Amino acid sequence: MSEVTLPTARGPLPGYLATPSAAGPWPGVVMIFDAGGMSRDIRNQADWLAGEGYLTLVPDIFRGRSPFRCMLSVMRDARARRGPVFEDLDAARVWLAGSQGCTGSAGVIGFCMGGGFAMLLSQGHGYQASSVNYGGVPEDADSFLAGACPMVASYGARDRSQRHAAERLERALTANHVDHDVKEYPDAGHGFLNDHEGAGDRIPPVFALMSRLTHAAYHEPSARDARRRIVAFFDAHLRA
DSSP, X not given: OEEEEEOXXXXXXXXXXXXXXXXXXXXXXXXXXXXXXXXXXXXHHHHHHHHTTOEEEEXXXXXXXXXXXXXXXXXXXXXXXXXXXXXXXXXXXXXXXXXTTEEEEEEEEEETHHHHHHHHXXXXXXXXXXXXXXXXXXXXXXXXXXXXXXXXXXXXXXXXXXXXXXXXXXHHHHXXXXXXXXXXXXXXXXXXXXXXXXXXXXXOHHHHHHHHHTTOOOOHHHHHHHHHHHHHHHHHXXXX
16 A cells, blocks of 8 residues: 555646555556545545455545645536546546556546545546445436446435435436446445544544534445445456
8 A cells, every 4th residue: 555646737646556465457446535535534445445456546636635625626626527626537547547557447436525526437537337425416417327337326315415316326327228236225324434433534523513414424234235236346347
């Protein structure tokens, strides 16, 4: 596991690269963090996926700055579906797919804010599979997801911020004949795959308030099943 620096049109982009211990080459996965940024939890998530045999890169799209300084511009790019964040993420995929030890096959996975980007990147950005974890579903999903790459998505039924998201996504992917696995976990809330507390991450007060409103908490049974589904889906689409 190592800190890396990627060349981009906007200058050096820091990142975290988790390398499998098994012999390569390996498929690659770009991982996009939640609003907490480059946390200990997200490094743990990358290490988990590397343990499953995926060369995993987490580009620091906040570039070392605090989340509060970056969220406005990041979410502006998400709404526009273009801009510097997408340029950084595209550069990360190109760097990863071309790196030594990578098979050239690439998937994308994201959590919360990152899950929304993983959905937006599923169409037209060169990925073979996308894992969306409690990411927002765009209003125009029925048309936007035409031609999207295969997608595995996980939501918590107790998450007030994503009511009916799983249902809407399932309907849009089915209508567009996109191979998918969408599941809503009845006992989970928002962020159920991210164990920030267990990782020792400091939770800003504003995020703690939002967590109470969305029942955000790590939920081990749901997280364990979601990880199983993600790995099985990536195995099917990135190792072919």
